[in-house]
Amino acid sequence: MQKGKKFVWPILSVVIVIAMLLGACAAPTVAPTQAPVVEPTKAPVVEPTKAPVVEPTKAPVVEPTKAPATVGDIVCTDVKAGDTISMLYQWSGLEEENLNKILASFVKACGVTINAESSRDQALLDTRVKGGNPPDVTFWQTTQLSQYKDQLKSLDAMGIKLDNYADFWKTMGTVDGKMMGLPVKADIKTIIWYSPKGFEAAGYKVPTTWDELDALVEKMVADGKIPWSMGTESGDATGWTSTDFVQDILLVKQGPQYVKDVISGKVPYNDVGVKDAYQIYGKWAMGDKYTVGGAKGTVSTGFNDAILKVFGPNPEAMMVKQSGFAQGTILGTYADLKYGTDFDFFGVPGAQGLQGGSDWMMAFSDKPAVKALFAFLASEAGGKAWADAGFDLTPNKAGAAAFKDPALAKRADILNNAKDFTPDIGDSIPGGFGSAEFKGITNYVNGGDLDQALKSIADAQATALKK
């Protein structure tokens, strides 16, 4: 037995080593879920005759049918039936279905095939671009517009018209004087949720200016009601609801240009304007009378719980500032509540611009099919298709009337009437600024020194933006 054992181990370990070596040598398969997005709809051949594929050996006699240049509202100039567009985006599941729905009419009209990959891993996109093998089209964030400015095809060169877009989108998308991508999806954070019934019962009106909001908050306190539900707990990302709130205050008090200057580093984070916004926020977020549970409640209540505290049978607060997803949270717990009567929202009064996220379509290829796709999404038909699918909001103004969900339509209205749009400060500065910002504001609310918190964030800002 002893002998047998002695032989088994070396052999076994050699086998294991070989297996490990093989494992190590095998190409590290990044698994980009090959998402079969759109059925390879064949071009709508004019005459739906019998299946053209009779025998694979026989080449089709007829040249590839040119798709009609225009089908309905969709222009397919120079696109050949069967042309392919490769795509890489972060969306999956329901999001992906939404995109497919939006592109369905284009795919059908122009007869293109879309080969899509879905991955949340930006490294995958980066590797593909650096390796000279980028997808034809990608949907990603604003930062990629400048990151890949040398590889991207500009919209100007592709001749895409942007009549349906507000000027601030054009400014955001312009790098070195050229429009590098098309904003396709947006969501806004600069909104406050409340219960119309609760407001009515107490005789409160929706404020239209910041001063009115301030007065309303004080009135609620005087009435013995708690105005805000401020919970910010979110695991290791605790603090993001706080920084969102501060950015909205900055948009009211200092305006969008100031926010952009903070992002570019022109304004240091410990500037007096930022400090002022922190103090306004702090007064509410740390006051026992202003928010549920005072400072302790703010740092230890989950952001989803915070939303729910404003609604339901025993509401504890009057208002909560949160993005559009709050609706899903409310309905997830209180399915009976009705939008418009039981819960509703208003834009942060006095905000001189909005805060939110946006997704951009970018082209690494300018072949006809890609051009047609851009032209489609920038057109009235594209805007309507996007709104109809209800995939958040579309920056394409032509879609405004096509939203089916009244809450989306209202948010779209706020977006379309906005004077400016700023991305999240924390997301826009790389290299540790975001987590420094979260930590700093959380420490401040938890009783830490404000100047020190701002200084630590400003240090991170300076380090991150150092060229």
Place this chain on the structure above:
Amino acid sequence: MASSRTPAIMKQGRLTPWLYLLPALIVMSIYILYPMINTIGLSLKDANSKGSAATTCIEGQPCWGILENYRYALMHEINTTSAKTTWDSFWLSSYGNQIKWLLVMVSGTVGIGLLFAVLVDRIKQEALAKSIIFMPMAISFVGAGVIWKFVYAYGSSKIQIGFLNVIITGLGGKPVTFLSEVPLNTFMLIIVGIWMWTGFCMTMLSSAIKAIPEEVIEAARIDGANETKIFFNVMVPIISPTIVVVLTTMVINVLKLFDIVYVMTGGNFSTDVIATRMYTEMYKNFQTGRGTAIAVILILIILPFIYMNVKRFMAQEEMR
């Protein structure tokens, strides 16, 4: 004579021992040595692992040249304005917290584990008692973190759902924010660690106690030693090698600790430890240089304990 009959194939050449070691050496170099060397290399570079770390220095601010990431790793959390702020900020930094963890958790797990090991040795339901104490080991750290988050939960309104706060308010007290009250929160997290690892220490120590020959204890009793004396003067010296192994193992465990802090506070409210800070720099901030610098520091702190552990282990093996 006999040797000349041994077939050549069975003779050990000079290379034979190396041949046997080869698999282990290959595995070690691919999975331990290479990553370690690479980590040290990366810790001297910037966030993109391209330029030297010295390029990330900011003018007018302290800079350690190529060791800039180490300056960040060691000094960033420290406020050196005065001796007092230096001490305060150090005590609340990831290093200060790591010391708290080491002191309280290691002594807690080993102390309580030893106590239980001695006590359960004397009762009838030993197996049952042991398995109950050992049970938390079967739960993942993440699971334990989530469970204890509910134990410590603080309801911002009148309703408390946290186990502890329900008791406190039930007795007429004021609810406590266990996870955001500095420095109470770190100690509350350490309790979770003790809860999880005491069973491990108890099992190890209990088996050592069982190995003590009955005659030794009998002899001590006959000589008139009481139970306390037997424990301190007979049992502890005999099982001291095991105690040292358990101690060093726990020290290494605590130094690597990550899950509890990450799940329960995410390192907020001054609860960061070295491992969570390393994670934040590496995977949230994408500061590869800083993250690897913290990793190297962590390795340097752990190394002596691993050395001690291995030495002890070898000494123990020799005794057998």
